[in-house]
Amino acid sequence: MTGFLICTGLSISAFSQTTGKIIDTKQQPIEGATIVMQLPDSTYLGAAISAADGTFTLEQEPDGYLLIVQHLLYQTKQVKGQTAAAGIITLEQKDYNLDEVVIKGERPLVKVENGRLGYDLSALSEKQSVNNAYEAIIKLPGVQEKKWNSFSCRSKFSHNSDERQAYHYDL
Numbered sequence: 198m199t200g201f202l203i204c205t206g207l208s209i210s211a212f213s214q215t216t217g218k219i220i221d222t223k224q225q226p227i228e229g230a231t232i233v234m235q236l237p238d239s240t241y242l243g244a245a246i247s248a249a250d251g252t253f254t255l256e257q258e259p260d261g262y263l264l265i266v267q268h269l270l271y272q273t274k275q276v277k278g279q280t281a282a283a284g285i286i287t288l289e290q291k292d293y294n295l296d297e298v299v300i301k302g303e304r305p306l307v308k309v310e311n312g313r314l315g316y317d318l319s320a321l322s323e324k325q326s327v328n329n330a331y332e333a334i335i336k337l338p339g340v341q342e343k344k345w346n347s348f349s350c351r352s353k354f355s356h357n358s359d360e361r362q363a364y365h366y367d368l
Contacts (some may be wrong), residue, residue: 213256213257213258213281214254214255214256214257214258214281215234215254215255215257215258215262215278215281215282215283216252216253216254216255216281216282216283217232217252217253217264217282217283217284217285217286218247218250218251218252218253218284218285218286219232219247219251219252219253219266219268219285219286219288220251220285220286220287220288221271221287221288221289221290222287222288222289222290226247226249226250226251226252227247227251227268227271227288228247228248228249228250228251229246229247229268230246230247230251230253230266230267230268230271230288231244231245231246231266231267231268232244232245232246232247232253232255232264232265232266233264233265233267234255234257234259234262234263234264235262235263235264235265236259236261236262236263237261237262237263237277239263242255242257242259242262243255243256243257258281260279261277261278261279262277262278262279263275263276263277263278264276264277264278264283264286266286266288268288269291270290270291271288271289271290271291272288272289272290272291274286274288274289303320304317304320305317306320307338316337316338318333318336331348334348335348337350
């Protein structure tokens, strides 16, 4: 008698499932699609993930239900059903084309080369126009304009000294 009840329980369980298959427009199975089952009033009943062959199984078999099928690469689809066999559900691919791609970059303002600082004058003078070398030099960090055609800068030329020395240049 116990064996009979167990067999009957398994057969009832097998008949209370909703099954189906998810494919694309080329009739290829879609693996990893999420299938959510809801009642018509949006009450959640269960969820499943489609297998490699596109098939899925949900443990519930209500009289009327709504399946919401989602996958990252495909359009979401809603399917109404009333039988244990949801059938074959075809998903259409999403369009992920971009109108344009803009890549912005900036060159470094200062580079260290052989122990010396090298400045990108075009970047330094980007917001203000520069007509000659003098105007470009006075825009460098640490350079101060003293009077017309004269400037000074602080620099460290000796590798053994920690002192900063001031230099004055007349043009």
